[in-house]
Amino acid sequence: xxxxxxxxxxxxxxxxxxxxxxxxxxxxxxxxxxxxxxxxxxxxxxxxxxxxxxxxxxxxxxxxxxxxxxxxxxxxxxxxxxxxxxxxxxxxxxxxxxxxxxxxxxxxxxxxxxxxxxxxxxxxxxxxxxxxxxxxxxxxxxxxxxxxxxxxxxxxxxxxxxxxxxxxxxxxxxxxxxxxxxxxxxxxx
Numbered sequence: 001x002x003x004x005x006x007x008x009x010x011x012x013x014x015x016x017x018x019x020x021x022x023x024x025x026x027x028x029x030x031x032x033x034x035x036x037x038x039x040x041x042x043x044x045x046x047x048x049x050x051x052x053x054x055x056x057x058x059x060x061x062x063x064x065x066x067x068x069x070x071x072x073x074x075x076x077x078x079x080x081x082x083x084x085x086x087x088x089x090x091x092x093x094x095x096x097x098x099x100x101x102x103x104x105x106x107x108x109x110x111x112x113x114x115x116x117x118x119x120x121x122x123x124x125x126x127x128x129x130x131x132x133x134x135x136x137x138x139x140x141x142x143x144x145x146x147x148x149x150x151x152x153x154x155x156x157x158x159x160x161x162x163x164x165x166x167x168x169x170x171x172x173x174x175x176x177x178x179x180x181x182x183x184x185x186x187x188x189x
Contacts, residue, residue: 020057023040083128096112128143
């Protein structure tokens with residue numbers, strides 16, 4: 001926000017929108033939630049946040065959640081701040097931890113592959129807008145994207161191997177008519 005020379009309430013709105021983008025969100029795939037809206041409303045009320053600025057914050061979060069086009073400096077700063085997570089050093093580890101946390105909280109047992117594929121879509125749809133974000137995050141984001149694709153390939157290959165093994169096991173357990181007949185003869189002697 002400072003690198004784009006945001007001042008006063010624009011600066012504050014960028015910070016607050018970034019804070020609340022995932023606040024109260026259990027499953028990041030869902031976007032905005034009632035819990036997020038309640039937390040924001042409580043915060044706005046407690047600090048007497050100006051109504052117009054509160055509306056700006058809500059609109060910024062909605063834009064990011066829907067991946068709308070960022071045209072103003074404020075929008076670009078918020079998009080970049082929120083999407084900076086894609087350049088996290090521990091990005092893949094965070095996805096696995098996120099998957100486990102969603103399971104713990106909601107009982108939603110989606111596979112790691114499900115989350116990885118979701119984030120491929122997020123990577124493809126997101127870009128950095130400000131010079132600061134491009135310089136600070138773009139290279140690591142690209143590296144994380146490559147790691148993500150590599151991990152997906154590995155998991156998909158493991159799924160194929162497991163499927164082939166399952167078919168082999170199933171086929172090896174099927175008995176021919178003669179073998180079934182012999183088994184019944186032995187069992188009923």
